[in-house]
Amino acid sequence: MSQTDAKITVILRIARSEGRWTEHRVEVPEGSYVIDAIERVFAQPASQLIWRHACHHASCGTCGLRINGVEKLPCITPLSDYDLTRPIRLEPLDYFPRVGDLVVDFTPFFERMQAIGMPIICADETAPPSHPALAHGEQLLRFENCIECGLCISACPAMRNGRFLGPAALAAAERLMVEPRGVDVEAVRRAVDTWDGIWGCRSSYQCTAVCPMGVDPAGAIIRLRTYL
Numbered sequence: 564m565s566q567t568d569a570k571i572t573v574i575l576r577i578a579r580s581e582g583r584w585t586e587h588r589v590e591v592p593e594g595s596y597v598i599d600a601i602e603r604v605f606a607q608p609a610s611q612l613i614w615r616h617a618c619h620h621a622s623c624g625t626c627g628l629r630i631n632g633v634e635k636l637p638c639i640t641p642l643s644d645y646d647l648t649r650p651i652r653l654e655p656l657d658y659f660p661r662v663g664d665l666v667v668d669f670t671p672f673f674e675r676m677q678a679i680g681m682p683i684i685c686a687d688e689t690a691p692p693s694h695p696a697l698a699h700g701e702q703l704l705r706f707e708n709c710i711e712c713g714l715c716i717s718a719c720p721a722m723r724n725g726r727f728l729g730p731a732a733l734a735a736a737e738r739l740m741v742e743p744r745g746v747d748v749e750a751v752r753r754a755v756d757t758w759d760g761i762w763g764c765r766s767s768y769q770c771t772a773v774c775p776m777g778v779d780p781a782g783a784i785i786r787l788r789t790y791l
């Protein structure tokens with residue numbers, strides 16, 4: 564048997580709708596990712612698994628879930644990260660309404676983006692930075708790296724306050740302060756300078772820890788606080 568033909572056995576323990584858990588034993592090629600094992604389960608009609616994904620390469624942001632309690636994109640999470648003698652636990656993202664099994668409704672994410680007036684548009688890569696934090700040559704981590712996967716919201720302890728704007732929207736707000744691109748900066752300031760905005764953040768840095776794209780929402784919130 565060649566190296567590429569070698570198979571590994573994976574046990575997935577999946578949180579299903581109505582509080583059920585189901586366990587599935589599947590075989591995947593060595594070197595596979597968590598998404599490959601989920602696909603094996605999904606391919607079994609009897610599993611009736613409700614699950615969402617698209618790109619397979621950390622671009623669409625749709626596959627996010629909690630793997631053994633930690634927010635991850637299964638499409639870029641190798642199975643070799645886990646002890647495969649034990650079941651791998653899969654749960655939907657926290658703080659979002661559940662649609663079914665591993666799928667959540669992203670409406671709260673986009674409502675928060677709208678609350679700070681974030682236009683989802685391409686940046687002018689040549690625009691000169693104007694933010695005070697950049698005056699000392701600080702590297703600008705572009706918010707456009709955000710793939711809207713929602714991992715930061717699920718990981719954030721401050722989201723227990725259901726009105727909290729959350730890390731993604733606050734990072735977007737900081738981005739607008741840096742480069743307004745026609746947005747009313749005063750309106751953004753009013754939206755975020757509140758207890759449900761930047762002052763509701765508990766500085767746990769969980770958002771930055773789980774962000775798969777290096778957006779660093781916690782850093783953006785700290786800069787916003789300094790700025791305001």
Ligand code: FES
Nearest residue numbers: 618619624626638
């Ligand atoms: S499938 Fe697109 S981000 Fe994972």
